[in-house]
Amino acid sequence: YKIKDYIEQKKPRSAAVMGGGYIGVEMAENLHNAGLSVTIVEMANQVIAPLDYDMASDVHRHIESKGVRLMLGNAVRSIRDDGSRLYIAINSGEIEADMLIMAVGVLPDTAIAKNAGLTVNQRGSIVVDSHMQTSDPSIY
Secondary structure, three states: OOOOHHHHOOOOEEEEEEEOOHHOOOOOHHHHHHEEEEEEOOOOOOOOOOHHHHHHHHHHHHHHHOOEEEEEOOOOOEEEOOOOOEEEEOOEEEEEEEEEEEEOOOOOOOOHHHHHHOOOOOOOEEOOOOOOOOOOOOOO
């Protein structure tokens, strides 16, 4: 299914979006604009992690002013499907939804780079210079 086709065919009334990064927030906006009641569940204490907390707080207020529910600081514990609804257990309780979008981040698998002695940053990404050269002068 494409998400748009799923919505047109199944006519869900509510959606849960797991992940409050750029993709998750954009998905929540599109689902809300399609008429669904939307909840964003995010493990961190803010959406869009690269923003500083003050800026993210403004985004939180804007999202909530549109009627999208934010569940920050919550990890998904389990998901149960009874055939008509999804029951999503999170740290602070349980939410129900007709559909679920997984918009969780991905992390690069840079173990081979670390094992080769390349410099990686706190997020595990390989550090490069303006010419895309790594800490090993022979690896770009």
